Amino acid sequence: MADIDLAAAEPGLLAWLEAGFHGGMQYMAAHGLKRARPAELVPGTLRVVTACMDYLPRAAPPGWRALEWQRLDDPAAAAVSVYARGRDYHKVLRPRLQRLAERLQAEIGPFGHRVFTDSAPVLEVELATRSALGWRGKHTLALQREGGSMFFLGEIFVDLPLPCTEPASAHCGRCQACIDVCPTRAIVAPYRLDARRCISYLTIEHDGPIPPELRPLIGNRIYGCDDCQLVCPWNKYARRSALPDFDAREPWDDAALLGLWAWNEAAFLQRTEGSAMRRIGWQRWRRNLAVALGNALSATGSEALRQALGAARGAADALVAEHIDWALRQG
């Protein structure tokens, strides 16, 4: 439970926006300081209750991080961020937060509240760290000693003067493994992320062409990027989810780029139903695959890849066609 006075976070937020690090995420700039002022977002709010939910799939073996690095090393494989391989977290977290609020009401009587899961301009990590759900790591995500960073955050804004939690202490120390490992150097300084360079942003949020100079650095990552979390020593302690919802669905544990490239739009919609991946839509999906295929072509020179790219060129829209042309030049 955190107080709503986030004034100390405002200068950092403004500097981040002024530097343009939010890229095309206009909603971040549009809401401005409302993100740091919960009572402006939901009038009457006095405290924010933050909850976290682990998402590492239940079946993740002890050496799961080594397996993820192996996948990233295989140019023909398709790498999807771990959090996105199961059910859309919005669908899991939001109703649970709502039920939690209702149970509290059953105990103490009616109170004003509103639930958020990555769905509004909320300074989630700031609130989480003030609620002892971790500290802000140099990669900018919330991070726990007992659980690493493989968890989602959700919030309940309440109009009750609840006692506030003591914040947790920070434990990055002199480590900067996340900064060093980032393929695109998106963590420009400790605790400072230039979203315009971040593969998670580029493959999920970003509309339009991916900057050509960053394409070779994306490798086979077709949806999101986990590198800064995989390398973090605290993720040795990442907890498995208590729920089956985040179990990896077919084919995300073992997907090959060429297999995914063969999907038509109907197959994309059907295979990503109920998954967060569906939100990026068909065009970004094809754009991302074309980049990964170009990188695979560069690494292997495979004739099968070249043919698959060439065969799709005619039916592609202008954005995807430009990425296919780039991919074909990598061979």
Ligand code: SF4
């Ligand atoms: S998600 Fe990937 S690209 Fe983004 S900061 Fe982390 S390592 Fe860098």
Ligand code: SF4
């Ligand atoms: S990799 Fe190191 S610096 Fe980065 S968040 Fe983890 S502990 Fe902190």
